[in-house]
Structure formats: structure tokens, C-alpha cells
Amino acid sequence: MGGTSPLGSVKGFWFLLLGFIASILQPVVLLLAGKDVSDAIWPHAYRALQVTMWLREHIGLMFFCSLIFFFASIVIVQNQIKGQPLSQNVRRGFLFLIGLVGGFTCLYFLLDVFYLRGAFLLLPTAYGVILFCLLLAVGGLPTLPKKEAKASMSLSVVHLVMIFFAAWLLMPGIPAMIGIAPSPPDAPRIGYGADPGPFDTTMTVHAYEMPVKVDDVILAQEEDIDFSVYLTLPILTEDLPLEHIPLALLSHGWGYPVYEEYTDWIEHLSARGIAVAFVQYPSHIDPPIPEGLEGVDIEGASNYPHHEYRALAIASALDTLEQVALGEDRHSSVDTALGNVSVNTSHLWIGGHSLGGAYTFVQLYESMERGWGNETLFIDIESGWTRPNQMHLQPNLSRMPEDAMVHIARGVDDMTVDACYSVHHQQVYDMLPDEHVLYIELQSDLYGFPRLVGSHYLPTDSVHDRLADFGVYRRIDAQADWVFARSQGDSITENWAYAHLIDGEQLRSMGEWSDGTQVLPLLVYQDALNTSDKFAYCSTFVGEL
DSSP states (O other): OOOSSTTOSTTHHHHHHHHHHHHHHHHHHHHHTTOOHHHHHHHHHHHHHHHHHHHHHTHHHHHHHHHHHHHHHHHHHHHHHTTOOOOHHHHHHHHHHHHHHHHHHHHHHHHIIIIITTOOSHHHHHHHHHHHHHHHHHHOSOOOOOSSOHHHHHHHHHHHHHHHHHHHHHGGGHHHHTTOSOOOOOOOSSSTTSSSOSSOEEEEEEEOOOOHHHHTTBOGGGTTOOOEEEEEEEOOOTTSOOSEEEEEEEEOOTTOOOGGGSHHHHHHHHTTTOEEEEEOOOOSBOOOOOTTOOOOEETTEEOOTHHHHHHHHHHHHHHHHIIIIISTTOOHHHHHHHTTOEEEEEEEEEEEETHHHHTHHHHHHHHHHHTTTSSEEEEEEESOOOEEOOGGGOOOGGGSOTTOEEEEEEETTOSSSOHHHHHHHHHHTTTSOGGGEEEEEEOOBOSSSSOBOOOTTTTSGGGOOHHHIIIIIHHHHHHHHHHHHHHHTOHHHHHHHHHHHSSSHHHHOOOBOTTSOBOOOOEEESSHHHHOGGGGGGGGOBOOO
């Protein structure tokens, strides 16, 4: 295997190729199984996200390991110079690893185009370190190709190019690893966006009866889910002068009925004194398509038949919520947490993420039909997708209180859901004062480390970073405070929260990087469709079903 080329004989290419195939095997298998590109690559994307967040938390360990790898590769190079080459099996193993990491690197760049938008800095750096050290260990120090056998010369060129590529990968992460890159602002220590409080919370799970019509069309991916209402309550003591607390309804994104991915959001609501119902609904369903139905997805709404089935599930979940938490014979766990305090549905918060953001309209329909939210109403739509356009699912907006408020937020680098959905959702509430219906964009800021990227997944636990602290959870705290204060007749707190919810410096400001540079502020639009050229294309936007 030694040959005259840095990578050994041409046969080494097959071990590189085998490693590359191993890296992309899962996405390829999922594609062949009928998954679309997004679903096929998602498992790897999620693992990449978890690894990146781990690297962020252990950057010192990463730097230490990088030094060990580098010095180990130098020792191997020195041994080869002294006439002690790698064994054939070790060389083959290293070539396999080069192919494997090279494949992961290719997948990273695909993810960066479609999902990440520059968010991950340490992951490509880690790939670069591993590739650089493996290439040194296998091929030695890079040299210019000499005139020799054509195949060996080609491998020399490949080795040289890969060395430079690996160095290019790791260079941007060096300032972060050695601690000289500006860091984001610290999370707020007090006030909105700080740790959830002042109440401790408790959560119980209450399965609801899935309508037979819906149960019949749930696909295998979700057959084993016991669809439930996750009820999170503040723990109240008897000495608190409270008679009732508000209600919040939270909807998850498509294919993500995972309570553990929304606990941060839920805690920020419930710890402010609100009963929070996280409603699971089925995503993977295959309902019959009416004959002759042509799919329509315009102005932020679609005639997708799936909406109707999911709406039936949500209605059943809310029926269970009424039995568990709102009636006289409520569940004992509610009495344990709240004592004699009741849940007052006249003061209501409704929110959701992605498809769950679109289904705030379903939650609003059900709430208005049940007489909820008639005194206080806040609606929070994060990265919302297409809402139902079926007439029988349209909420009776005339029943909303006059001073209802709406936040519709989206990261500027959301590669999953187009901005036009949010822009058109804003138009639905044009009967409310403009200052009460805001479309908010979270800008990406790649100035320091960790990079702040306005992605689709900011409201989930997995992507809880400083951008989320300031751009998402600070708003959630203010929203919860506003709803709770109104339920208690506390005008001082209500006015304070209100000042953080309307357009102004208190809403827009995102803090400073550690060197004093301002983090890019939130962008706020009171009528995005009609007042900003940026969204002019939305007037003719047609979604894909």
C-alpha cells in the first residue's frame, strides 16, 4: 500500500469511497423508501444539531482534543519519515474515516444551504480538524505532485487539495476555540427573558379520545402515540390572593408532537401564572381526497383536507381539557397545584409553531365557539405555515375582545416556511389596531460566536440560544405577563408588559456582543404586505401542497 503517492495505491480510493457511502447511507435509504429530501435528511440534521450544541458547551474539550489529534498525526508522520509506515489495516481504516468525514462534510454543506444558513461553526471546524489530522497521518506532509505514474500523481493532487480544504474548514472556528471571538449577550438575569418565574410548575398528561374518523387515517409513524393534552400549571400557595388564572393553548409543529421540545416555551408561560395546555394532534395522516378536489394554497391558506381531520382531533383534546381543568369535577392534580383557584378562560393566550402556528386559527375557532378569550386575548404565531381555508373552520373574529394583540414572528433565515404565510396571517387581523398586530423578523447575526441565526426551529428547546432568549422568550414572558395582569386587574403590570409588546426600542433591542457591538435588532412591520417592498411578491405567492 505504500506506493509513491501520499494516499498509497489507487486501491485506497475504494476505502475512501466506502466511507463516503457509509456517511450518506441513511438519507439514501430513506429517499429510496419514498421520503422527500427534507424528511430523508432530517435525522442527520437533528444529529448534527445535537452535536453542535454539545460542542458549544464543551469548546475547551474540543480544543484540547484537537491538539491531541494534531500532535498524534505529527508523531505518525515522523515515524513514517524514520521508516516506520502505518500497517495496511490501519491505513485502510484511516482512509475509510476520511471518506466518512468527507461525506458528513458534504451533508453539512447541503444542510447549510437548506436549513442552517451559517449557524454551525464548530461542526465544520471539527470535520476540518479530523480530516486534516487523518490526511497527515495517511499521506504525510503535503507536497507538490511530481512527474510520475499518472494515477499516483492524481492521488498526490487529491491529497494536496484535501489538505487545503480541511484547513479552510477549520480556520473560521479557531477564534471561537481559543476564545477571542466576540460572544453574544448574556441571557437576561432579571425581567423578561430571564429564567422562568416566579412560580414553580407541575405537569400532568391527559390522553384524549381520538375521533374514529381521524384514528382511521393516522399513518404508521404515529400509530404508537397516545395523543394527549399536557397540562402544565403554576404551583400556587394558599396565601396568594388569587381567585383565578388565565389559560394558554400551545400547538406543536408538523410531525413534532414532542412535549420535551417545547418545555422552555411552556415554562415561560406557566411560571408567569398561566395554565398551559400543550395539545398533541396527528401530523402523519392520509385522509381520503374528495374527487375532483384541486389543491389551493394562496394568501396563507389552503384547502388541504388534512386540516379538517386535525381540527377534529384538536376539538376532542379541548373537550378533554374542559373536563380535566375547567369543570367543577376537575382532575385532582389541578386541585393539588391550584388549590381553590380556578382557570378563567375569558383571559386566553393562543400560540403555536410552524403548522401549529397555522393551527392557532383552529384553536381560535374552537375558543370563540366555546366563549373563551372574550376579555383578554393574545395570539402568538411563530414561523407559521398554511392555515385552513375551509369556511366551517374560520374563527368568528367578531367575538374577539377589542384590545386583542397578535405577534407573528419568523426568523429571516427560515428555510422551511416562506415569509408570505406570516405576511398573510397578519392580514387576517386587520380589524385590530395596527400597533396590536405585528409581524416580527428575527435577523441573523454572524458577527461572533456562537453565531445567531434566525432559523425555523428557534422556538424549540434544541435551538434555545441567545437569539431565542431575546427574540422569542423575552416576548413570551411579556405576553404572559400582559394576559395574567389583565386577568388580575393589575393595570401597572399590564402597562409595563404592553410597552414591551408594541413596536419600540424595548421590543426591537437584542442586546450587545461582548465587544459592545449591537446585535442586529428585530425588524417589526405593522402592515408588511402593503407597506414593505420586501414582501411585494407575497401578493402573488402560491404555496406548494
